[in-house]
Amino acid sequence: MKITYNWLKDFVDIDVSADVLADKLTNSGFEVEEIIYQNAHLHDVKVGKIIKIEKHPDANKLQVCQVDIGDKNVQIITAATNIFEGAVVPVSLPGADLVNGVKIQKSKLRGVESEGMFCSGEELGIDDSYFEGASINGILILPNNFEIGQNIDTALGLDDVILDVNITPNRPDCMSVIGIAREICAILGKKFKDPDLTYECVQERSEDNLSVLRESNSCPRYMAAVIKNVKIEKSPLWVRQRLFAVGIKSINTIVDLTNYVLVEMGQPLHAFDKSKIEGDSIIVRDAKENEPISVLNHNSYKLSSQDLVISDVNKALVIAGVIGGVDSCITDETHDVVIESAVFDLKSIRLTSKKIGVRTDSSARYEKGVYFSSAEQGIKRLLNLVYRLQLGDILNGIIDKFDHKPESKYIECSCEEINNILGVKVPEKNISNILSGLGIKCNIEKSIIKAWIPSYREDLENCYDLAEEIIRIYGYDVYDKCDNALFDKSKVTEGGLDDKTLLERKLKKALVFNGFFESVSFSICPSDICEKLNINDNRKFMVKIANPISDEISCLRTTMAHSMLSNLAYNFSVGNKQVNLFESGRVYLPESLPVVKLPEEINYISLGSIGMSFFEFKACILSAVSETNLKFSIVRSKQPYLHPGISADLVDENGVIYATFGQLHPLVAKNYDLPKNTLYGEINLTNLLPFKDKEFHVKSVSKYPIVDRDLAVIVKEEISNADLISAIISACGKLFYEVNLFDVYRNKSLGDGVKSMAYNIRLSSDSKTLTDEEVTAVMEKVLKSLKFRYGASLR
Amino acid sequence: MEQKLIEIRDNAREELCGIKEKEGLASFKVKYLGKQGLLTSVLRGMRDISPEDRPKIGMLVNEIRDEIESKINLKEKEFDNVELLKELENTAIDITEPGKAHEKGGLHPLSQVYDLLIDSCVNMGFKVVDGPEVELDYYNFEALNIPKNHPSRDMQDTFFVSENILLRSQTSSVQARSMQTMKPPFKIISPGRVYRNDSDATHSPVFHQMEGLVIDENISMADLKSMLTILMRKTFGEATQIRFRPSFFPFTEPSVEVDVTCPNCKGEGCRICKGTGFMELLGAGIVNPKVLEINGIDSKKYRGFAFGFGVDRVAMVKNEIGDIRSMFRNDIRFLKQMK
Structure with missing residues (x-):
């Protein structure tokens, strides 16, 4: 919100500079986001008088002017056509840095020296609404009574400093000049100068001219005043100056004053042309279904019963608190006006403003909450201004319709409580000074604070609120030196990781050790990922975001695959040829669509590799899973995005899948522009959680040596390693220690459709050193078993 | 006899000096000490010596044999060493070839x-608590004193799924859930992913937070200060300072923004901290008693503090990462720099 330094001075004596003030406001909870000096671009611009104009000796369109700038005369060359001898004009001199970026310096134009430039209104940053004549296409001609040689900022009243303050939602009362002024009083220890709310009225009574009916509960208070014989004209300069400074366009006296009061007092006001109010009745009511209204932004809306309107006996005149209607607005022909000053329910205004997409200074103010007594102060301030400027006849009595006056609030708490919350001791004297500085009447007796809360502080309810008021004004820098021991007045609590984090960390460590880098991706994805991934099951039903930024991030992923494959594809596209990534994240599975219950969230670690072989990849996944005590078997996977022949699942005896991995389905690889041998895998952390702890069952180790034998057999392709190994194990019986496949060999010489599998078989006995004969007997038994069960032949 | 022995010894000494390789040494050994060797053949002549001279001669023979033997051994070791050195030299490799690991x-x-953050908090007695990312409006807002249509909802742009279901905009939703299930005193942190309808170079629609909550009987702003000082020192170094500035959050009262010594310039003032020496990093405060009451904790007996911050930001500052989007692009050339 923009307020100005000079405006604030109407209500508090400020004895610090605007910069210092801005710092102090920021440090007490009102962050000043920008300090704008109105005259930042007006230095070295003065009021000058053109004494003499001559033609340029060398250029048809240029003129050479002698200009009086007070302390001396200067020569200025210009192409402007609207100047004349005796004209009073703004003159920018060498060193000036105008708002449009033009920097002035001495120069020669076609051989004749020019010591500056005349300025247009635009070059000074003003237009007609601020200063008459400022919008013309040419030099700004100033009134003759302007003092020659004066700085232009002073001459035009552009010497204020604007503070752009960020008002937090708990302080709607500070969305006003007086609100911030009150804060400054507390900060600087000054007294608040109350706004002048006095005026004189004529005999005629408002009530005899207008009736007000408050029909809706969304309007706790409605006040109205009638002003007759109104002068609708240009506002005086000081009003226009202030509105200009805070970025509001001047329109006419009445409209300007309602805006002036909005900025100054924080109370939105609305002015009606009284002659357009049919039946001289104002009715505050809920809109009818589809009730039409044309408003000042040139749009028409159809309202519903949730919207609040101000209407006459026939039709809606105003969308309450949001925007006025065309029919009843103030025009040059307006003779009598009705001023509205109301309190509306913030939720109602918020909903309507959001629904029709119209946000005005008024609605912005109402949706944060306007307090009960603000309506009265606001309307009285307006009447005071109307009276001071002699703009019309104020009728006697303000119409005031309300439910009930809110009770005044009172908070009682001990200084000890405040100090316990803050953990630092604020002296009682400071507490009392701070609270009264903020307009909170308070009384401290025997260390008990009694505080009567002013009506504009609806945010203050308990001692925590008071504690904040005290410390923010006392200064948070008191904590800079506060060095208490950690939790010195608290009980010891036991810290620890949750199971998911524990498990996740173990697996991540294993994967990092195996050469994988961790990636982090969005869990929101485009709506078409299942098509790209060849998925045609329940995962197609994704939770959709109702208000997405774009389709790219519109759904919650039901599979980790899209993020991983996109990351691999990005790396591949930029020339990273060897890429191993993993990601720890979630998928979101809705029970049904549209979503009525929270979806199930499953934690996964997904993996991807360009460059590894299937079996290297498999080893990495198994090494990660071996951080748990899961007992699993490996079966072919049915994941639609994986190659059906080069993919596997880790399952338990009930068929629950804990991990899946394999080469991408060629169609999916193509969809993501990935090489054919790209690998993808995922580990279901949620399913693995019950197995998170490694279990060790240590058996005693034989003291007799291990005997190694190698065996290569030729079998048909369809015989698997797992088949052969289980046969070997059972044939070795009690002497089995270990078996490892160390070579797979295929060659035409072996025959078609067969392969040679070479195993290293290791035998050991608990009770003796094995003899050659015993070992040979076992090996014969193994070979026999392989021949019998799988048709194997010795190679 | 004695004369002859001395002669043999002197000859052996001389000959040994001339031997330059191992083979020569072997034949030398045979020549002097072998079965047919010079010294042995001298011994054979012992019987011709008078019995009273025998011990003397015998001693001399032994002396000479010992001398020759030890000299041969010494020489042998010398030759072995030379050979070993030669072998070591020959088997040297180019150590500048790349390592194979x-x-x-x-x-x-x-x-x-x-x-780092989680471990620091766990060490201070915090438990890690997890919660859903797709969340009820109730836990994300209402239970934290942010009623529907309240102005404080404007502070965050939220992604909605339905009227009452949304993507959590803060991990405080986990705090609300925890307050309803855990018995004070407790300390929890809730790290996790959050979502906001916002996207540019400094804002990502998906980002990461860590929030903490402590509930006990005598908690104060001073506890908050000392706890956060420790956490920030573990994160940015022991010289780190923090300072409070007033702010507003619906779930805390008093509420503060917490500034941390700029990790880039260590407080000297630089471009990143706009010359202030501090960086705005956390939001924190004393838990609003209304929030305690909404979630079933007796606000007369208990008090708490809460804090929260964006972890992406911390990671960016610590690693001098300029654009938040590069964090989610997952280019391994980027990731490799921080392994």
Whole structure:
């Protein structure tokens, strides 16, 4: 919100500079986001008088002017056509840095020296609404009574400093000049100068001219005043100056004053042309279904019963608190006006403003909450201004319709409580000074604070609120030196990781050790990922975001695959040829669509590799899973995005899948522009959680040596390693220690459709050193078993 | 006899000096000490010596044999050493060829920072609590004193799924859930992913937070200060200072913004901290008693503090990452720099 330094001075004596003030406001909870000096671009611009104009000796369109700038005369060359001898004009001199970026310096134009430039209104940053004549296409001609040689900022009243303050939602009362002024009083220890709310009225009574009916509960208070014989004209300069400074366009006296009061007092006001109010009745009511209204932004809306309107006996005149209607607005022909000053329910205004997409200074103010007594102060301030400027006849009595006056609030708490919350001791004297500085009447007796809360502080309810008021004004820098021991007045609590984090960390460590880098991706994805991934099951039903930024991030992923494959594809596209990534994240599975219950969230670690072989990849996944005590078997996977022949699942005896991995389905690889041998895998952390702890069952180790034998057999392709190994194990019986496949060999010489599998078989006995004969007997038994069960032949 | 022995000894000494390789040494050994060797043949002549001279001669023979033997051994070792040196020299490799190891991967900078932050908090007695990302409006807002249509909802742009279901905009939703299930005193942190309808170079629609909550009987702003000072020192170094500035959050009262000594310039003032020496990093405060009451904790007996911050930001500052989007692009050339 923009307020100005000079405006604030109407209500508090400020004895610090605007910069210092801005710092102090920021440090007490009102962050000043920008300090704008109105005259930042007006230095070295003065009021000058053109004494003499001559033609340029060398250029048809240029003129050479002698200009009086007070302390001396200067020569200025210009192409402007609207100047004349005796004209009073703004003159920018060498060193000036105008708002449009033009920097002035001495120069020669076609051989004749020019010591500056005349300025247009635009070059000074003003237009007609601020200063008459400022919008013309040419030099700004100033009134003759302007003092020659004066700085232009002073001459035009552009010497204020604007503070752009960020008002937090708990302080709607500070969305006003007086609100911030009150804060400054507390900060600087000054007294608040109350706004002048006095005026004189004529005999005629408002009530005899207008009736007000408050029909809706969304309007706790409605006040109205009638002003007759109104002068609708240009506002005086000081009003226009202030509105200009805070970025509001001047329109006419009445409209300007309602805006002036909005900025100054924080109370939105609305002015009606009284002659357009049919039946001289104002009715505050809920809109009818589809009730039409044309408003000042040139749009028409159809309202519903949730919207609040101000209407006459026939039709809606105003969308309450949001925007006025065309029919009843103030025009040059307006003779009598009705001023509205109301309190509306913030939720109602918020909903309507959001629904029709119209946000005005008024609605912005109402949706944060306007307090009960603000309506009265606001309307009285307006009447005071109307009276001071002699703009019309104020009728006697303000119409005031309300439910009930809110009770005044009172908070009682001990200084000890405040100090316990803050953990630092604020002296009682400071507490009392701070609270009264903020307009909170308070009384401290025997260390008990009694505080009567002013009506504009609806945010203050308990001692925590008071504690904040005290410390923010006392200064948070008191904590800079506060060095208490950690939790010195608290009980010891036991810290620890949750199971998911524990498990996740173990697996991540294993994967990092195996050469994988961790990636982090969005869990929101485009709506078409299942098509790209060849998925045609329940995962197609994704939770959709109702208000997405774009389709790219519109759904919650039901599979980790899209993020991983996109990351691999990005790396591949930029020339990273060897890429191993993993990601720890979630998928979101809705029970049904549209979503009525929270979806199930499953934690996964997904993996991807360009460059590894299937079996290297498999080893990495198994090494990660071996951080748990899961007992699993490996079966072919049915994941639609994986190659059906080069993919596997880790399952338990009930068929629950804990991990899946394999080469991408060629169609999916193509969809993501990935090489054919790209690998993808995922580990279901949620399913693995019950197995998170490694279990060790240590058996005693034989003291007799291990005997190694190698065996290569030729079998048909369809015989698997797992088949052969289980046969070997059972044939070795009690002497089995270990078996490892160390070579797979295929060659035409072996025959078609067969392969040679070479195993290293290791035998050991608990009770003796094995003899050659015993070992040979076992090996014969193994070979026999392989021949019998799988048709194997010795190679 | 004695004369002859001395002669043999002198000859052996001389001959030994001339031997330059191992083979020569072997034949030398045979020549003097072998069965047919010079010294042995001298011994054979012992019987011709008078019995009273025998011990003397015998001693001399032994002396000479010992001398020759030890000299041969010494020489042998000398030759072995030379040979070994030669072999070592011959088997030298080019140590500048690249190492062949299986290369380690690395954690994402975000995880590294999370691990650091989480471990620091766990050491101070905090438990890690997890919660859903798709959340009820109730836990994300209402239970935290942000009623529907309240102005404070404007502080965050939220992604909605339905009227009452949304993507959590803060991990405080986990705090609300925890307050309803855990018995005070407790200390929890809730690290996790959050979502906001906002996207540019400094804002990502998906980002990561860590929030903390402490509930006990005598908690104060001073506890908050000392706890956060420790956490920030573990994160940015022991010289780190923090300071409070007033702010507003619906779930805390008093509410503060917490500034941390700029990790880039260590407080000297630089471009990143706009010359202030401090960086705005956390939001914190004393838990609003209304929030305690909404979630079933007796606000007369208990008090708490809460804090929260963006972890992406911490990771970016610590690793001098300029654009938040590069954190989610997962280019391994980027990730490799932080392994």
